[in-house]
Amino acid sequence: MEHEAPSPRTRIRRKPQRGHYDTATVAAIVDTALICQIAFNQGDSVHCLPTACWRVGNALYIHGANNSRLTRTLLDSDCSVCIAHVDGLVLARSAFHHSMNFRSVVIYGRFVAVDAPEEKKTALAAFVEHVSPGRSALVRPPNDAELAGTAVLRLRLDEAAAKIRNWGVEDDACDLDIPVWAGVVPLRCTAGEMEAEAACTDFPQPSLPDYLLTT
Incomplete structure (x- = not known):
């Protein structure tokens, strides 16, 4: 485990040796x-909703409609944000010791609104760059009406914890002679073949971020 948990609620209790609290590890997963x-x-309900995200500096950003339930509620109360990547299936000789290799981050805090127009434009351009590096210079930026109707929210990464498993099988010694395959099946999220709009087949293909390229 690297560094100390920034707060009691971020301290990893289950398998704490897998915990990481340093900024570089958290940022790399985000x-x-x-x-x-x-x-x-x-109210009396607990919700968990998915949304697109990206990072700029020491903050996680999201966006949505100004009148959406998510964006309204997040400005008034604390929340937790979870990001998880599955990197492999760990297949052991015993059913009990099957596992997964993964990288995850949980962030706690309260989002704040990005209201300044230029800051909002910069944040949204960073979102486009996160999806396709170099693309924000090629496409039309949001107009005033689009900016006015879009909420951009920022959550600092000050209260975050990462948890990682990235090794092989942990079978008991008594199971090592079981005649069955054991090992790790790597899993990767990679981009497939691009499907161009009919009117765009002659244009260069967009660039992709490293995390979507086959390695």
Whole structure:
């Protein structure tokens, strides 16, 4: 485990040796995510909703319609945000010791609104760059009406914890002679073949971020 938990609620209790609290590890996991899950309370109900996300500096950003339930509620109460990547299936000799290799981050705090027009434009351009580097210079930026109707929210990464498993099988010694395959099946999220609009077949294909390229 690297560094100390920034708060009691971020301290990893189950298998704490897998925990990481340093900024670089948290940022690297966030930077390879397209979607996060946000858990929050609304009245007597607990909700968990997925939404697109990206990072700029020490903050996670999301966006949505100004009148959406998610964006309204997140400005008034604390929430938790989860990002998880599955990197492999760990197939053991015993059913009990099957596992997964993964990278995950949980972030706690309260979102704040990005209201300044230029800051909002910069944040949304960073979102486009997160999806396709270089693309924000090629496409039309949001107009005033689009900006006015879009909420951009920011959550600092000050209260975050990462948890990682990235190794092989952990079978008991008594199971090592069982005649069955054991090992890791790597899993990767990669981009498929691009499908161009009919009027766009002659244009260069967009660039992709490293986390969507086959390695």
